[in-house]
Amino acid sequence: MVKKIFHLVLLATISFARWASAQDKTTSDIFALSEQQLKGMVAFLGDTNLSPRCTNHDGSIRLVRPNDWTSGFFPGCLWYQYEYSNDPYWRVQAEKHTRYIVREQFNGKTHDMGFKMYCSFGNGYRLTNNKEYKEILLQSAKTLITRYNPKVGCLRSWDHNADKWQFPVIIDNMMNLELLFWATRETGDSTYYRIAYNHALTTLKNHFRADFSSYHVIGYDTATGNVLQKHTHQGLHHESAWARGQAWGLYGFTMAFRETGDESFLEMATNIARYIINHQRLPVDGVPYWDFDDPSIPNAPRDASAAAVICSALFELSGYIENEKESFLKFAEKVFLSLSSAEYLAVQGTNNYFILKHSTGHMPKNDEIDVPIIYADYYFLEAALRREKK
Ligand code: GLY
Secondary structure (H helix, E strand, O other): OHHHHHHHHHHHHHHHHHHHHHHOOOHHHHHHHHHHHHHHHHHHHOOOOOEEEEEOOOOOEEEEOOOOOOOOHHHHHHHHHHHHHOOHHHHHHHHHHHHOOHHHHHOOOOOOHHHHHHHHHHHHHHHHOOHHHHHHHHHHHHHHHOOEEOOOOEEOOOOOOOOOOOEEEEHHHHHHHHHHHHHHHHHOOHHHHHHHHHHHHHHHHHOEOOOOOEOOEEEEOOOOOOEEEEEOOOOOOOOOOEHHHHHHHHHHHHHHHHHHOOHHHHHHHHHHHHHHHOOOOOOOOOOOEOEOOOOOOOOOOEOHHHHHHHHHHHHHHOOOOOOOHHHHHHHHHHHHHHHOOOOOEOOOOOHHHOOEOOEOOEHHHOEOOOEOEHHHHHHHHHHHHHHHOO
8 A cells, every 4th residue: 555655656756747847948938928928918008007916806907006015016027027138128118117106105004115115116226226216215114114113023014904903913024124124235224124123033933833834913012012913814714824924934034034144034934945845735846725724725726926935035045055955946946847837827918918827815805816916927037037047
């Protein structure tokens, strides 16, 4: 019996390896496809200041206003296309769609400032050195730190559901710290750095379970700084491991190590990576189900966006470690090739001009299930660029 199972597993592994190598795409294949998909999207959008987020239930493209947390990803994709191609056409398009969200620099009602502004203006500044972008980014950082509470040691994530949480902090919030680290580098003012560093330390302390999976939402008491709730909002239940949350943690602590050199952040990123890679319910292609604890696995929907974030993070993390460098790189490469296969990659001119298929945004709300979502595309293009530099 044991022998039979061993043979079955071996066969499945060999056929996956054969299938994957037959499908192998190069980085230039990916950018050739994204060029066509993005061109289609640019033409579809015309002069609207709305941004494409995902495919709706009825098959149409969901467009969102600049204040939506995902509004920076489409301009970000355009910047990555420009970075890869150096074609001035993409710079013009990226500048146009970046400009649409400029007012978000003053929006203090959300923690999503980094997602919105660093993926758009941040990439734009990195690639063009446009001084106006720098000022916009600095104002964005100033606005973001108004959400910091020194008693808690964190930036507040959401203002909604005030009846549930006094001061909610979600694991996703790690992603917004990059803007603050950048602001200290640019200005020499350590305020931004200290806030980002404290936020990461508090998250390290409170967001993780013994197995290094993370909670989605930690609710804090603003008077004492104590933890009141350990919850989920987008996962299956409070004790489950929501796949994208694990991805944000991995990416966030890798970036926090890059920015601070704090070894405890590197250790956490490494532990999260091990948790994901060795998970028994991770499919053989490395693209996770939307929640690692969904009892309907293997029939649960996948989340290609989580895979794209994990892939990009691991290309970076593998550069910081010696022992597991090869295994992390190998896994990142496997995920990249899976996402580049016909199962996940759009056929040119289809998929509502998005690049990847099969992401899951908000399962408990019955929304964005097994559809293309813009942030999957953004982190996939980022992963392709990082892979190219390896
Ligand atoms: N930051 C929200 C999400 O990951 O869906």
